[in-house]
Amino acid sequence: MAYSVPSTDSAHPVNDRREIAGWRLYDWANSGFTTTVIAALFGPFLEALAKEAVGPSGTVLSLGIYKVTAESLYPDAVSLSVLLQFLFLPLLGALADYTNIKKQLLMFFCLLGAAATTMLFIATPATYLFAALAFVVANLSFGASIVFYNAFLNEITTEDMRDKVSSQGFAFGYIGGGVLLAVNLVLVVFAETFGLTTAMAVRISLASAGLWWGIFGYFGIQRLKNRASARKVPPGQHYITVSVRELWSAFRDLGRLRQTLRFLIGYLLYNDGIQTVIGISSVFLVNELFLSKGQTSDDAQSFLLGLVLMIQFVAFGGALGFERISRKVGTKRAILISLFIWTGVIVYAYAFLDSVFQAWFMGAAIALVLGGSQSLSRALFSRMIPHGREAAFYGIYEISERGTSWIGPFIFARVIAATGSYRQAILSLIALFAGGIVILLLTNTTKAIHDAGNQLPEEAAASHS
Structure with missing residues (x-):
C-alpha cells in the first residue's frame, strides 16, 4: 500500500x-x-x-x-x-x-x-x-x-x-x-x-x-x-556549466557533511576489498586447489562455473536475510557483521582452504554476506545525502565503487610478486576490511543522517503511522 x-x-x-x-x-x-x-x-x-x-x-x-x-x-x-x-x-x-x-x-x-x-x-x-x-x-x-x-x-x-x-x-x-x-x-x-x-x-x-x-x-x-x-538552472546558465558547479558544490558539501564523507571513505576501503575478493577468487582457487596439485585449469572450469551459479542464488537469500538483521540491530551494525564475516572468509582461505568441498563452503559464506554488505551500504548512504542532491552524490558514490577498484588488485599483485604466495596475497586484503571497519565504527551515522536533513528509519516510520 x-x-x-x-x-x-x-x-x-x-x-x-x-x-x-x-x-x-x-x-x-x-x-x-x-x-x-x-x-x-x-x-x-x-x-x-x-x-x-x-x-x-x-x-x-x-x-x-x-x-x-x-x-x-x-x-x-x-x-x-x-x-x-x-x-x-x-x-x-x-x-x-x-x-x-x-x-x-x-x-x-x-x-x-x-x-x-x-x-x-x-x-x-x-x-x-x-x-x-x-x-x-x-x-x-x-x-x-x-x-x-x-x-x-x-x-x-x-x-x-x-x-x-x-x-x-x-x-x-x-x-x-x-x-x-x-x-x-x-x-x-x-x-x-x-x-x-x-x-x-x-x-x-x-x-x-x-x-x-x-x-x-x-x-x-x-x-x-x-x-x-x-533544483533549477539559474537564468543565463547552461546545463553543462551548472553541472560542473553542482559537482564542485557536492564535493564541498562532503567537506561539511563530515560523517557522510567518513562513511564514504570507509566504504571505499571495504568495498574495494569485496570487489577484489570477487575478482581474484577464481585465480586463487585455480592455483591453490588445482594447479598446485598437478591438475590443469581446464579441470577447474566446471567447478568455477558451478560456484558462480551457487553464489548467485545463495546471495538472493543473503541479501534478504541481512535486511532482516538490520531491522533487529540497525543498518550500521548489520554492515559491520557482514564485514567481520568477510574478514573471517579471508583468514579461512589463507589458513585452512585445501579442498573443493571447503571452497563450496567458503563460496556459500561469501554469497550470504555479498548482497547484505552492498545493499545495506547503499541504503545507509541514501539517508546521508541532502534532498535534491541525490544523483550528484550517487555519482560520487558510484566512482568510489568503480573508480578505485585498483587498490585491492594492486596490493594483491605486489604481495604475490614479492612472496610468490597466493595465500599471503589474499591475506593482505585484510588491511582493506580492517580499515573500512575502523572507519565505519568511528562514523556517527545518526549525526550523518540528521546533518543531511533526513530522518532515521524509526523516525520516518513514526511520522507515517
Whole structure:
C-alpha cells in the first residue's frame, strides 16, 4: 500500500508497490550483463579472439611506450571504461539533479548499454577490436544507468523502507543474473548437442545478455515516475556549466557533511576489498586447489562455473536475510557483521582452504554476506545525502565503487610478486576490511543522517503511522 506522503513531487506518492516493482525489475535486467558478460564469458572469449588474430603474445595496439597485447586487451578495456566512468558519472549525476528527466536518462543508458552488449554477437577474430569497443560503451552505460537507478531509491521510498527495498533490488538482481547465466552455461557446455560451435554459443549468450537487459529494463523503467527537479538552472546558465558547479558544490558539501564523507571513505576501503575478493577468487582457487596439485585449469572450469551459479542464488537469500538483521540491530551494525564475516572468509582461505568441498563452503559464506554488505551500504548512504542532491552524490558514490577498484588488485599483485604466495596475497586484503571497519565504527551515522536533513528509519516510520 502506498503512503500518501509525497517524495519530491506531490503528484506521485512514495512507497508505491508498482513503482518499487519496476525499480527492482531493473536490477533483474542489468544483472544479466554482470554475470554472463563480465563474470563468465566475455573476458576469456575476447582474449582467445585476440590471440587467434595476432598470436599468443601479439601486440594489438602500440601507443608509444604503452602496448596493448592479446592478454591485456580485456583488462585494458575494463580500465578504459572505469576511467570514463570516473570522468563522466559525477557530472551525469550533477546534471540529473537539475532536470526532471531521470527516467529518460536511465532509459537512454539502459538501451545504449543493451544495444552495445547485443552487438557483441559479431565478435570474431576479424572484429575483436570492435567488440572490445562495444564492451567499453556497454560498461560505461551500465555505470551511468546505475547512478540514475540509485537516485530513484530516494525518490520512491521513505527512509524506513530503504533497507528493505535496496535489499530486494540486489536479491532480484542475483536471481535474474543467475537465471540467465544458467541458461547460457547450458548452451555453451552442450553447444554441439544444439548443433552449434562453442564460439557461436558464446556469441549468442553475450547477445542474450543485451536483449535481457534491454527488454526487462524497458518494462521496469516504464513503471518509474519523473518528479519535478528540486533544483533549477539559474537564468543565463547552461546545463553543462551548472553541472560542473553542482559537482564542485557536492564535493564541498562532503567537506561539511563530515560523517557522510567518513562513511564514504570507509566504504571505499571495504568495498574495494569485496570487489577484489570477487575478482581474484577464481585465480586463487585455480592455483591453490588445482594447479598446485598437478591438475590443469581446464579441470577447474566446471567447478568455477558451478560456484558462480551457487553464489548467485545463495546471495538472493543473503541479501534478504541481512535486511532482516538490520531491522533487529540497525543498518550500521548489520554492515559491520557482514564485514567481520568477510574478514573471517579471508583468514579461512589463507589458513585452512585445501579442498573443493571447503571452497563450496567458503563460496556459500561469501554469497550470504555479498548482497547484505552492498545493499545495506547503499541504503545507509541514501539517508546521508541532502534532498535534491541525490544523483550528484550517487555519482560520487558510484566512482568510489568503480573508480578505485585498483587498490585491492594492486596490493594483491605486489604481495604475490614479492612472496610468490597466493595465500599471503589474499591475506593482505585484510588491511582493506580492517580499515573500512575502523572507519565505519568511528562514523556517527545518526549525526550523518540528521546533518543531511533526513530522518532515521524509526523516525520516518513514526511520522507515517
